[in-house]
Amino acid sequence: MFRPARSVLSFLVVISALTVLWEVVKLLGGDPSEAWTPPFQWTVASDLNMPHVWDIAASFVEPAQRNGPPLGLVLVNAGIFTFREAFGGFVFGALLGLALAIVFVHSQLLERALVPYVVASQTVPIIAIAPVVVIWLRGGWLAVAVISAYLTFFPVTIAGLRGLRSPDPRALELMRSYASSSRDVLVKVRLPAAAPYLFAAFKVAATASVVGAIIGELPSGIRDGLGGAILNFNQFYVSGPPKLWAAIIVAAVVGIGFFALVRVAEVLFLRGRAAPSDA
Amino acid sequence: MTLSVVRVRGVDKVFGAGADKTPALEKIDLEIPKGAFVSLIGPSGCGKSTLLRLIGDLTQPTAGMIEVNGKTAHRARLDRDYGMVFQAPVLFDWRTVQGNVELPLEVSAKNKSARADRAKAMLALVELTGFERRYPWQLSGGMQQRVAIARALSFEPAILLMDEPFGALDEMTRERLNLELLRIWKQTGTTIVFVTHSIPEAVFLSTHVAVMSARPGRIIEVISVELPQPRNDLTREDERYFGFITRVRERLRGHEVGKPGAAEVAAS
């Protein structure tokens, strides 16, 4: 079921519920003020650790630095920057992932030789190699996109393999009986069958690409994106906790937004098709 | 009149409401005597499964009443009077063959050793001794269906409800399982309600064949199959056997072309 209006509405309800819960926690265990002394004193709920919702909201309109533009604007720009890296990484990763899946479906030798390393690749802490990649590619958002692609291609390859293998063997035999080329089989049978699997993977990949972009920014000295903003506001956390929270909220919005975008594409593209039960 | 195990009176079943309202069954009357083997036969979509599910209290009638062993169908289900066998075996992958047969006994909280003994006996009945420790996916389709039958029989249900249990099997396996089912039926004395698409199968197995019509689903006639018991391979060569097959076929066809005489309802 997919009803945008309803899901947006219930989303707002959940956000408001979380906001209220947040303030209730502060009411119970936050810092005392002139108006109210909370019954408990929880470190986690202090103004330093959990700033008031209104303080976070206010921080969006206050300037990020003295005489600078408002934080909100800075973060939106950073969000767009990170989204661009993530989107680039998503496209690279999806193409690479799909290409690998197609190769593996056609060559058992290559599948056996390489799939273990495709799996192992995801155990390498990418944050540790990020600086090297940045030097190789001479910095800039492209380098971060490549780092992001490293996290993105994996789910696409795995789901792609399953999806390309999903058509009924009889359908493949039927195509063979028409003397179709394996390219025809790929385009007419395998890829359409794989589409629902691929979209399931694209949703995972969208999230991974945003994570990859943020992680990629951290060690590479790129300060124009959300990763940079988080690192920056983390250093000055004591002087302004709401700013870090604001950056995190924007990061969450970018993550959920990219996911929702892929979801909408999925609905449009797969209209009238039943989703595979296991993807 | 003998004691009825199942008594269906004036049952209607309507699915959905408004525009997609589907009347599945209309004015169903059916009496099933104790120890009978009753087959339900009719065109696809005529409501055979629905009638079976109504008797088993897996769905409720829109009108009319169903009595099982002198109780409501609901009470009978809670008293565990039913053994169900579906078209697919519906075995649990995570249980061994023996574990699957023990399942209903576990649910009715029988003790462990009684469960194991009973399961062993039931597996012997369907000739699967030696397969207790196997998993369902290690068995053939026919063996899986036999496990499902052993499971349904394991808690000695008063009634066995079978919905096309052999529908997915090949002719040879099907004929062998037919003989096994008859042997089990004789041995246990349960009442069986059996849904099938195959006229010869219905005639071969049953004491009564209930012929149904489609849209709305009704019982056109209940034919008593007076062939000698026990049935065996010789039965399939008996002239009367072919006579009954012809009769059931004509009843089915007769209704399809809409002969005026076909409207007469003759329930037991």
Place this chain on the structure above:
Amino acid sequence: MTRRIRYYGPAVAVFVGVLGLWELAVRALGIQQFLLPPPSSIGSAFAEHFDELITVGRNTLVEAVGGLLIGGVTALVVAFATARWATASRALLPFAIAANSVPIIAFAPIMNNWFGILNPLSKMMVVAVLVFFPIMINTLRGLTLVDQASLELMRSYAANELAIFAKVRVPNALPYIFTAFKVSATLSLIGAIVAEYFGGSRSALGQFIITEAAFFRFANAWAAIVVASVVSIAFFLIIVAIERVAIPWHSSARIADSS
């Protein structure tokens, strides 16, 4: 035996081939250490710092395992509790999926502030939040996506909700749960390392890699990367082994049996 060679041979050949090429390329092209140290110097760095690498790797593994346990157990409890109410869990699922697309890593600095930068708990909590959503979503799917016929079968036995839960829903969910834990095993280690990047004990993989790289000791950093990868693969394989024992009936085990 020959079947084994045919199965694993190509992968082994790639391993040896890539290492050889790597070594050759670094030497022949004179690639600088900071770009890519050759396998041989990574190997000797590994041997030289063996004890330290083991300690560092163990500390990070503790964070990862601790986080996976906290997050995993919480996720299982939440999923089991909400699966009782089908409508509640159906309403919950979209939000869990949305929350899963939040880059959790962004919370690492917050956790450092909450639990103390040197406290391993701060890293565990990042990992816990990271693995919570995939495990909860998968468990909920496993508990609710149950074959309709199985439920009817149980109803025909007049089974109560508890029996249906214990005998149908939970066994049905086990493969989903293991899949989630397998993914989360690698995720937890990466999560711990990234969390360490925002500050933490010197004696952990993330900080070790940063420090060594900062002092241009790249072979040491790469040795630590190899340790991270090996620990993560080992963690994954341990969960696979538990899965084999716990759900021998599952199809992933079946394929292994038949080959």
